[in-house]
Amino acid sequence: MHIEVFSDSVCPWCYIGKRHLEQALAQTDFGPADIHWRAFQLNPDLPPAGRDRHAYLDAKFGGPDAVRAIHARIQEAGRGAGIEFQFDRINRSPNTFNAHRLIRLADTQQRAATMVETLFQGYFIEGRDIGDTQTLAELARAAGVVGDIRAWLAGDEQRAQVQEDLQTAHRLGIGGVPFFIMDERYALSGAQPVAVFVQALQAARQKSRAMH
16 A cells, blocks of 8 residues: 655654554554655744744744643643653754655665654654754664765755645645545545544555456
8 A cells, every 4th residue: 555644743743643554554454555755844934943942832822831731732642652742852943844855865765764753753752953954964874874964965955856745735735734645545634543544544445446
């Protein structure tokens, strides 16, 4: 089964959705899925160096009390998926464009899934600034991506491909992530429960079989 996932590395629901998808695939007998990670930016207007996270979230959500309530809800959902979000460790809200480029590079080395997971862990568990070039290079090395990552990020490779993903998401009307497209025939929006993913996978498989 081919699954496209529109996701952003600073989206906690994308991390939860990734876990739920993995758990659903483990519960089905479809065999290994071909998962293709597509870029989406929740905050495309952030400067390349990002912004102070606390000031940014307070302005976006209306103050620290609202932010704490949102974090508590996400942490509860995360625990159900086996993720311990450490929001207090995060100091920067980064621009994720280069992180998406790095996932694309990792994909050419069959390391995309590991890179996606490493970025999520780096940001949400360790509080790393995934908009920082040196940090991205260290995380890429941890994910097994080879090459001079800092020099590569200074260039233009994969910029056009990431832009194409962003434009595709806009063309498809995707306003939020995670967003999953299964075998090009079934779409699922949000970090749905595992049981909903199982149903979606089964429905996509049935549609694919009906077309053949």
